[in-house]
Amino acid sequence: MKNIFLVGMPSSGKSTLGKRLARQLGYRFVDTDKLIVQQEGGRSINDIFRTDGEAYFRAVEAQVLHTIQPDSRLVVATGGGMPCFHDNMAHIKTVGFSIFLDVSPEKLLERMQRHGQNDRPLFNQQDPTLLENLRQKYTDRRNFYLQADLTVSGETAVEELSKQIEPYI
Numbered sequence: 113m114k115n116i117f118l119v120g121m122p123s124s125g126k127s128t129l130g131k132r133l134a135r136q137l138g139y140r141f142v143d144t145d146k147l148i149v150q151q152e153g154g155r156s157i158n159d160i161f162r163t164d165g166e167a168y169f170r171a172v173e174a175q176v177l178h179t180i181q182p183d184s185r186l187v188v189a190t191g192g193g194m195p196c197f198h199d200n201m202a203h204i205k206t207v208g209f210s211i212f213l214d215v216s217p218e219k220l221l222e223r224m225q226r227h228g229q230n231d232r233p234l235f236n237q238q239d240p241t242l243l244e245n246l247r248q249k250y251t252d253r254r255n256f257y258l259q260a261d262l263t264v265s266g267e268t269a270v271e272e273l274s275k276q277i278e279p280y281i
């Protein structure tokens with residue numbers, strides 16, 4: 113019955129694994145970035161950052177998080193920064209079971225370069241200092257992520273993960 117929240121760095125696999133986990137458990141899947149885009153009338157994450165700045169984005173992000181009701185059988189893929197702003201991590205822990213997908217900055221870089229998504233305003237693939245940026249953010253954010261109820265490697269297969277969390281949900 114409990115909601116499941118996936119937290120971790122951008123490209124750690126929250127959206128990808130989240131969808132698979134939801135299918136495996138028969139839960140619904142939501143991505144908080146998608147909820148933000150909806151709430152903002154279809155404006156992209158890039159557009160929100162460019163036009164209104166990060167503080168505005170973080171305010172909408174917290175607002176969207178607070179619309180999630182406990183015990184809704186949801187798998188929630190959060191945005192990479194969500195746990196580090198406002199009271200978000202504490203709130204996540206009151207409305208669901210949280211899982212930190214831990215992936216090294218080097219692996220995150222490899223995934224970002226391989227998949228070529230350009231929808232992350234704080235992590236530009238063209239930036240020659242992207243690895244440094246990822247390392248810095250990973251260091252800054254890790255203590256928030258580690259507040260999750262469970263930490264697993266970002267390589268964990270969905271079958272294994274669903275077995276691990278069964279006793280908690």
Ligand SMILES: Nc1ncnc2c1ncn2[C@@H]1O[C@H](COP(=O)(O)OP(=O)(O)O)[C@@H](O)[C@H]1O
Binds near residue numbers: 122123128266
């Ligand atoms: N376990 C994995 N192994 C290899 N690549 C992965 C894995 N999980 C996700 N990816 C790839 O990494 C990219 C980012 O994944 P995504 O799920 O969007 O991450 P997040 O939502 O955490 O930012 C995607 O292109 C996805 O295919």
Ligand SMILES: O=C(O)C1=C[C@@H](OP(=O)(O)O)[C@@H](O)[C@H](O)C1
Binds near residue numbers: 145191232
């Ligand atoms: O790390 C971050 O601060 C962000 C991560 C993004 O989500 P993903 O982790 O799904 O890329 C998105 O919320 C926004 O670009 C900010």
Ligand SMILES: [Mg+2]
Binds near residue numbers: 126127143191
């Ligand atoms: Mg995502």
